[in-house]
Amino acid sequence: MVMAMAAPHPDPLAGFPAGFLDGFTFREVAKGQLLATPGQALNQVFIVRSGRLRVYLASDARELSLAILEPGDIFTTHTPTFVRSLEPASLWLIGIREFGAKLAGAPGVAPLMMKVLGRILDNAVSLVEDLAFRDVPARLARFLVRQAARRGEQAAEGCLLPIDLGTEDIACLLGTTRQSVSSLINQWQREGVLSRRGRRALLIHDLPALAARSLMQG
Amino acid sequence: MVMAMAAPHPDPLAGFPAGFLDGFTFREVAKGQLLATPGQALNQVFIVRSGRLRVYLASDARELSLAILEPGDIFTTHTPTFVRSLEPASLWLIGIREFGAKLAGAPGVAPLMMKVLGRILDNAVSLVEDLAFRDVPARLARFLVRQAARRGEQAAEGCLLPIDLGTEDIACLLGTTRQSVSSLINQWQREGVLSRRGRRALLIHDLPALAARSLMQG
DNA sequence: GCCGGAGTGTCGGCTGGCCGACGGAAGCGT
DNA sequence: ACGCTTCCGTCGGCCAGCCGACACTCCGGC
Known part of the structure; x- marks a missing residue:
């Protein structure tokens, strides 16, 4: 679900006309820095140059990630969400008003914007859909299946799939808890559906089984 | 939540330059007609001229309304949602590709698009946020408070508020069940927070109490 | 008036999954 | 090597809220 956010191009600026960034201000941020909060007055649009940013909602007790922005992604501070850097990052900023003007001046960018906004909306x-219709096992299964489709490498015994997030982070993406994710992974491990490969990777043996699980009660 | 979708302008076409609709095809639909389903090949953008359309998700067992489109709203069939007319309606249609081209040709519309998409995204x-952070009482309370702000009439003993939806429909908007909504309303009635006024209206006595309830665990 | 259907109120049982707690394992600085 | 911190696995208790069932009320048709 959320991973569909990743920029499809290795070059973050593919699609932008030359000189489009004139008038943007460049900014670098350290890891873990808060870039936007709900209800803030400042309305800006930004384009990610490097690093990953987490877009999330928060209540007193919990947080829920909406998306992870990667290089090339466009977003705005004018949303009721928090935006925080997951790692050192750099980005181009501009006022939302000026951005509108630039958009008018560079017609080719408008469809691109629509694509990006559409993708975020789909997300x-x-x-x-997940929160309303699916139980936690289905959400986690779907997450893994999508990850496999995006980042998995076909290996001899199945699909090798790097996971660069901790259990807690995954739970946060899926709107559940660390414990639930942990016990599900281990249950599936016992059932032979998948197994760990080191700290930061999974080996999926039975992708169809996962896919089936992801469709249940959906 | 969903009610924030209503078009702000009485004139559905405010903001569109003259002649922008050239190239659109006009279409009228009867009540209850299905206009779009998930996964359909046809990618179109449409602008509502008259009538209300419901945008919703559905699983085998349940439905959940995402939004209600009103005149002036723009949407696309290229989403994993169903769109169905609540009443006789009319709209302008165009292919998504051609829409992009028109957008490039009419620079003033791009910011408008961004606004509309932004509003839908906020929604x-x-x-x-509701589904992840708030319990059912808070969701219902928030719904009633927003309804009161939008449609309520100030009366002697409180705020008189027409409800043109059945219990089932409200449950559907909030992602819960008929029974939960029913018992909550009656509980609040016993507590003197509100009371029924005929079949299709509520009288809110203690709006602040509802507002407080809507903020709990949020 | 009588009947049937749709919408409504209420109850009890059942369960998914959150929460707190705690022990073990892996990384990391010194 | 060593502690220290952070992350991971597991268990049991607990509760919100879904579900099925059923009675009641309202309303329109005939």
Whole structure:
């Protein structure tokens, strides 16, 4: 679900006309820095140059990630969400008003914007669907299946799949808890569906089984 | 949440330059007609001229309304949602590709698009927030408070608020069940927070109490 | 008036999954 | 090597809220 956010191109600026960034201000941020909060007055649009940013909601007790922005992604501070850097990052900023003007001046960018916003919207809708219709096992299974489709490498015994997030972070993406994720992974491990490969990777043996699980009660 | 979707302008076409609709095809639909389903090949953008359309997700067992489109709203069939007319309606259609071209040709519309998409996104985010962070009483309370702000009439003993939806429909908007909504309303009635006024209206006596309830565990 | 259907109120049982707690394992600085 | 911190696995208790069931009320048709 959320991973669909990743920029499809290795070059973050593919699609932008030359000189489009004139007038943007460049900014570098350290790891873990808060870039936007709900209800802030400042309305800006930004384009990610490097690093990953987490877009999330928070209540007193819990947090829920909506998306992870990667290089090339466009977003705005004018949303009721928090945005925080997961790692050192750099980005281009501009006022939302000026951005509108630039957009008018560079017609080719408008469809690109629509694509990006559409993708983010799809993402949010997908999250709603998950939260409303699917139980935790189905959500986790779907997450793994999508990860496998995006980042998995076909290996001899199955699909090798790097996981660069901790248990807690995954739980946060899926709107559940660390404990639930942990026990599910280990249950599936016992059932032979998958197994760990070191600290930061999984080996999926039975992708179809996962896919089936992800479709249940959906 | 969902009600924030209503078009702000009485004139559905405010903001569109003259002649922008050239190239759109006009279409009228009867009540209850299905306009879009998930996964359909046809990618179109449409602008609502008259009538209300419901945007919703569905699983085998349940449905969940995402938004209600009103005249002036723009949407696309290229989403994993169903779109169905609540009443006789009319709209302008165009292929998504051609829409992109028109957008490039009419620079003033791009910011408008961004606004509309942004509003829909806010809406979806708001729903996610509800589902993830708030319990059913808080969701219902928030719904009533927002309804009161939008449609309520100040009366002697409180705020008189027409409800043109059945219990089932409200449950559907909030992602819960008929029974839960029913018992909550009656509990609050016993507590003197509100009371029924005929079949299709509520009289809110203690709006602040509801507002407080809507903020709990949020 | 009588009947049937749709919408509503209420109850009890059942369960997914959150929460707190705690022990073990892996990384990391010194 | 050593502690220290952070992350991971597991268990049991607990509760919100879904589900099925059923009675009641309202309303329109005939």
